[in-house]
Amino acid sequence: MEQQHLVLASGSPRRKEILENVGLSFTIAVSDIEEIIEEGASPSEAVSSLAAQKAQSIADRFQHSFVIGADTVVVLDGVILGKPRDKEEAFSMLSGLSGSTHSVLTGVCLMQGSRTVSFYESTSVTFYELSETEIRSYIESGEPMDKAGAYGIQGLGSLLVKELHGDYFSVVGLPVARTIRELKKFGFHAEKNAL
Numbered sequence: 001m002e003q004q005h006l007v008l009a010s011g012s013p014r015r016k017e018i019l020e021n022v023g024l025s026f027t028i029a030v031s032d033i034e035e036i037i038e039e040g041a042s043p044s045e046a047v048s049s050l051a052a053q054k055a056q057s058i059a060d061r062f063q064h065s066f067v068i069g070a071d072t073v074v075v076l077d078g079v080i081l082g083k084p085r086d087k088e089e090a091f092s093m094l095s096g097l098s099g100s101t102h103s104v105l106t107g108v109c110l111m112q113g114s115r116t117v118s119f120y121e122s123t124s125v126t127f128y129e130l131s132e133t134e135i136r137s138y139i140e141s142g143e144p145m146d147k148a149g150a151y152g153i154q155g156l157g158s159l160l161v162k163e164l165h166g167d168y169f170s171v172v173g174l175p176v177a178r179t180i181r182e183l184k185k186f187g188f189h190a191e192k193n194a195l
């Protein structure tokens, strides 16, 4: 059976790569929503809501397609860390993450027509103790700036991580195994190389 049309509502190059790696073909439609987290929202509510807003913002253009929206945040001691606004914010995020354990939450929303399903994954990540020099030189690499919590586990950020429990791919932006499983339950027929 021919694959149904799939749309990734994300401008993240990491999400694109993760989906490409499992052999799926899809269209990218970048949502232009302003990512605002409602005051008082729990981290899981925040990622679920933002993932749904991203999917919703492009769903009208793709009524008959399966649309995937996703959002990733880092949570340290109950506080949500999104992308740093500047180097100083990146420094303060990385100083907080140094030597401790945080969660990375990725919310995923699947939409087709008026149907929706949402879920999220939580991965626990422990950082080594980092010196100020290490943090400053990591920031100078430029890697932290477009990433939740100011690090990228798939790049130089791999040098910061001591331990991880949960789905690695969810930290990078898309819990791909669960996403494909949920898509199939939702009625999506994947190509044979994507399970």
Ligand SMILES: Cc1cn([C@H]2C[C@H](O)[C@@H](COP(=O)(O)OP(=O)(O)OP(=O)(O)O)O2)c(=O)[nH]c1=O
Pocket (backbone or CB within 6 Å): 009, 010, 011, 012, 013, 014, 015, 030, 031, 035, 054, 070, 071, 072, 073, 074, 083, 104, 146, 147, 148, 149, 151, 152, 153, 154, 157, 171, 172, 173
């Ligand atoms: C923690 C972590 C986050 N990230 C990235 C994943 C996401 O792309 C980004 C969090 O920002 P998001 O707002 O989830 O996504 P985005 O702005 O990149 O893309 P879009 O809104 O169009 O979907 O942080 C990594 O690449 N590696 C990591 O280790």
